[in-house]
Amino acid sequence: MLKKYIIFALIAVLGFYLASTFKAIPFGANRLGDLNNPETVSAFYLQKSPEDLHVANTITAIVVNFRGFDTLGEVTVLFLAVTGLMSILYRKEEEETEERLAIPSSSLVRTGAKILFPLILVLGIYVFVHGHLTPGGGFQGGAIIATGFLLMLITYKTFYTNHNVMTWLESIAGLGFVAAGLYGLIVYGSFLQNTAWTGNLNDLISGGLIPLIYIFIGIKVGTELTSVLDTLLNIKPRKK
Amino acid sequence: MMEFSEIFFKYKDLISIAVYGTAIMLIIIGLYGVLLKKHLVKIAIGLSIMDSGINLLFVAVGYIQNGTAPIFSPGHEGDVAKMVDPVPQALVLTAIVIGFAVTALALSLIIRLYKHHHTANIDQINSLKW
Numbered sequence: 001m002l003k004k005y006i007i008f009a010l011i012a013v014l015g016f017y018l019a020s021t022f023k024a025i026p027f028g029a030n031r032l033g034d035l036n037n038p039e040t041v042s043a044f045y046l047q048k049s050p051e052d053l054h055v056a057n058t059i060t061a062i063v064v065n066f067r068g069f070d071t072l073g074e075v076t077v078l079f080l081a082v083t084g085l086m087s088i089l090y091r092k093e094e095e096e097t098e099e100r101l102a103i104p105s106s107s108l109v110r111t112g113a114k115i116l117f118p119l120i121l122v123l124g125i126y127v128f129v130h131g132h133l134t135p136g137g138g139f140q141g142g143a144i145i146a147t148g149f150l151l152m153l154i155t156y157k158t159f160y161t162n163h164n165v166m167t168w169l170e171s172i173a174g175l176g177f178v179a180a181g182l183y184g185l186i187v188y189g190s191f192l193q194n195t196a197w198t199g200n201l202n203d204l205i206s207g208g209l210i211p212l213i214y215i216f217i218g219i220k221v222g223t224e225l226t227s228v229l230d231t232l233l234n235i236k237p238r239k240k
Numbered sequence: 241m242m243e244f245s246e247i248f249f250k251y252k253d254l255i256s257i258a259v260y261g262t263a264i265m266l267i268i269i270g271l272y273g274v275l276l277k278k279h280l281v282k283i284a285i286g287l288s289i290m291d292s293g294i295n296l297l298f299v300a301v302g303y304i305q306n307g308t309a310p311i312f313s314p315g316h317e318g319d320v321a322k323m324v325d326p327v328p329q330a331l332v333l334t335a336i337v338i339g340f341a342v343t344a345l346a347l348s349l350i351i352r353l354y355k356h357h358h359t360a361n362i363d364q365i366n367s368l369k370w
Contacts, residue, residue, distance in 0.1 A: 004276060007272075007275045007276055011268055011271055011272060011275075014268070014271070015264055015267075015268045018264045018267065019260070019261075019264055022260045022264070022297070022301075023260075025301060026256070027252070027255065027256030027259060027260065027300065027303065028248065028252065028255075028256070028303055028304060028305035028307075029304070029305070030304050030305070031304075031325065032304070032325060035320050035321060041327060042325045042326060042327045045326055045327065046310060046320055046323060046326065047320075049312075050312045050317065056311055056312040056313055057310075057311045057312075058310040058311065058312070058323070058326040059310060059311075059326050059329050059330045059333065062326055062327065062330040063330045063333055063334070067330065070334065071334070074334050074337055074338065077337075077338055077341055078337055078338075078340075078341050080341075081341030081342070081344055081345045082341075082344070084345050084348070085344050085345055085348040088345075088348045088349060088351075088352050089348050089351060089352065133311075133313070134311070134313070135309060135311065137333075139333060139336075139337055201312060201317065202312070202313065202314050221337075225340075228344050231348075232344075232347070232348070232351075
């Protein structure tokens with residue numbers, strides 16, 4: 001009981017200090033500074049993204065270009081987490097005997113899922129192909145694709161993703177990201193350096209390597225999340 | 241009919257309290273779940289809620305009054321002065337993905353623990369206690 005009160009007191013102290021800290025930061029105030037002579041890093045990104053890179057979506061420019069190395073690390077973290085999940089939940093084939101779904105879905109759900117599945121895939125691909133023009137990008141598009149696979153996995157008992165195809169797609173996408181980085185290293189002398197040819201603002205093919213890298217990220221995240229869902233849904237209770 | 245900017249100016253303190261308050265409350269609720277709940281899945285949910293609170297706090301700090309999304313879509317190329325801070329949004333994008341990875345790994349560990357001990361209550365999983 002004493003432990004509970006101590007924890008409540010600690011949480012209250014933390015809440016008080018968080019509140020008093022953020023009370024000092026005015027909400028909605030402009031902290032970017034002068035946009036023409038950028039002094040803050042945000043103003044610099046807002047100026048350079050359309051001018052130098054010709055990328056409409058500044059967030060994409062930050063994630064893939066200015067902080068591209070960080071994103072490579074982020075993709076690696078996701079990959080490691082998925083690898084860890086798979087190795088923790090790994091189970092030998094002969095132990096898997098029971099059915100995945102307790103209750104079979106109705107024909108309405110099955111027909112609807114069949115119609116929706118390709119549309120969800122197309123939406124996901126659209127989101128990551130247009131990541132540099134509209135809100136969205138590789139991570140969001142990959143998550144949308146994974147929801148399409150989730151719909152199929154929870155609707156059909158017999159729907160299985162092909163692990164070999166998934167592994168190959170994921171590996172090729174990951175290698176493609178690193179290859180794009182090495183291309184910048186070899187041609188321009190710095191890892192993940194963007195090409196000089198960046199196209200026009202708001203064209204589909206603009207931003208140099210940025211759309212290519214975001215397509216790789218989209219495929220990688222989509223396959224990784226799909227494998228996570230597949231693994232989590234295919235775990236069976238241990239047979240006694 | 242008032243413009244949004246007028247409403248914002250009039251109730252600025254209230255909006256600021258609402259947004260920061262929600263974010264801080266989410267963090268505190270998540271921390272409460274992590275520290276005091278006994279069920280492992282509830283602890284994972286607490287971690288997830290804490291993630292959302294921190295993400296909301298980040299985006300709220302980057303907001304600029306009457307701001308638009310930092311996207312130079314056709315017809316809005318000149319709106320640079322109105323755009324919100326893009327850096328917190330890019331950081332939150334990273335944080336969401338890492339949060340997903342943490343949740344997935346935590347859930348897989350919980351599944352393994354449950355299968356081994358036939359319970360998800362941390363008081364009953366005591367094989368490492370001495």
